Amino acid sequence: MSAQVPIIDFSRFIGGDAGARLDVAKEIADAFRTYGFVHLTNHPIPPSSISMAFRQSKLFFDLPVSSKSKAPHPPGFKVHRGYSHIGLEKISNLTASTNGFTNGTTNGTDDAKKAVAHQIPDLKESYDIGSEHNVEQPNVWPPPNLLPGYRGFMTGFYWTLAEFAREILRALALGIGLEEEHLFKFYEGEHNQLRLLHYPEVEARILEEGCATRISAHCDWSAFTMLFQDDCGGLEVESPTTPGKFITVEPIEHACLVNIGDLMARWSNDFLKSTSHRVGLPPLLQNRCAGDKRTTRSRYSIAYFVTTPPDAIIECLPSCIDEAHPAKYAPITQREYNLAKASLSYL
Numbered sequence: 213m214s215a216q217v218p219i220i221d222f223s224r225f226i227g228g229d230a231g232a233r234l235d236v237a238k239e240i241a242d243a244f245r246t247y248g249f250v251h252l253t254n255h256p257i258p259p260s261s262i263s264m265a266f267r268q269s270k271l272f273f274d275l276p277v278s279s280k281s282k283a284p285h286p287p288g289f290k291v292h293r294g295y296s297h298i299g300l301e302k303i304s305n306l307t308a309s310t311n312g313f314t315n316g317t318t319n320g321t322d323d324a325k326k327a328v329a330h331q332i333p334d335l336k337e338s339y340d341i342g343s344e345h346n347v348e349q350p351n352v353w354p355p356p357n358l359l360p361g362y363r364g365f366m367t368g369f370y371w372t373l374a375e376f377a378r379e380i381l382r383a384l385a386l387g388i389g390l391e392e393e394h395l396f397k398f399y400e401g402e403h404n405q406l407r408l409l410h411y412p413e414v415e416a417r418i419l420e421e422g423c424a425t426r427i428s429a430h431c432d433w434s435a436f437t438m439l440f441q442d443d444c445g446g447l448e449v450e451s452p453t454t455p456g457k458f459i460t461v462e463p464i465e466h467a468c469l470v471n472i473g474d475l476m477a478r479w480s481n482d483f484l485k486s487t488s489h490r491v492g493l494p495p496l497l498q499n500r501c502a503g504d505k506r507t508t509r510s511r512y513s514i515a516y517f518v519t520t521p522p523d524a525i526i527e528c529l530p531s532c533i534d535e536a537h538p539a540k541y542a543p544i545t546q547r548e549y550n551l552a553k554a555s556l557s558y559l
């Protein structure tokens with residue numbers, strides 16, 4: 213088996229006849245079953261929109277912290293919007309206690325686990341955006357004079373990605389033996405999360421010695437995630453054959469890397485795989501500093517987490533259950549599931 217995330221030309225799905233669509237859908241589902249990840253090329257997002265999104269992201273992160281902090285991530289873990297400064301969020305593979313799973317609060321055990329995880333900070337900053345109509349998770353924008361055009365572009369980009377996600381949902385459904393539109397009853401596009409990420413330039417030693425991470429190994433909580441990365445490199449996914457070993461995912465310009473999140477793994481009765489991934493030192497360290505300090509340059513990525521409405525009941529999908537594979541998970545609402553996961557990332 214190749215140790216590379218498969219690359220699939222998505223125009224064969226969008227433009228194909230029924231037979232071709234089914235073939236591509238099965239290839240995508242195979243990639244999700246084996247790797248949990250697939251690279252989609254020739255997808256419907258124009259390269260100019262992706263480049264613009266990266267430009268806007270850089271404009272935002274280039275602002276002084278005092279300006280970025282005018283759009284602060286609200287305290288706590290229940291609302292995921294606005295700016296998170298370096299060290300605020302710690303992504304990890306922690307799992308919540310039973311209490312966290314039922315009401316989205318944390319208890320002493322969870323708090324102790326979080327405190328330990330936060331000792332090795334993620335050296336990243338992020339900015340989260342949702343639908344403007346989502347009243348439970350209201351957007352937090354910088355004052356308009358700071359970045360004219362930013363809000364308009366980002367809200368448009370959010371919906372461009374939401375439509376692309378709909379095509380991926382079609383492929384996913386077909387690929388696992390459901391009707392093409394089966395998952396549409398669980399999808400409005402309103403509850404996704406667009407996340408701009410910036411990993412500042414950092415001394416290599418800090419990452420090599422494990423004093424900090426860029427993002428430590430984790431699985432996403434989404435149904436699936438769409439990711440665009442710049443050309444810096446450093447993203448790694450866990451090997452499908454050797455647990456604990458991570459393989460490099462080389463950036464492919466304008467391609468969309470799609471991965472299954474924990475919600476879809478549970479929903480598909482673990483037929484599709486949610487794979488651990490992390491961001492560390494890029495394989496080709498780029499020396500940017502004078503003197504004896506080896507550093508790696510800044511990295512930007514854009515993630516789009518796709519999920520269902522909060523009240524959707526996530527119950528093992530019918531095509532993923534048979535006598536040999538009875539349902540492993542009890543039904544749960546997306547809200548309960550999400551809160552339990554979120555409760556462990558923010559102190």
Ligand SMILES: O=C(O)CCC(=O)C(=O)O
Pocket residue numbers: 407409427432439441447489491512513514515
């Ligand atoms: O920055 C990246 O390439 C990965 C980001 C990621 O895994 C996440 O935000 O969940």
Ligand SMILES: [Fe+2]
Pocket residue numbers: 430431432489
């Ligand atoms: Fe992730």
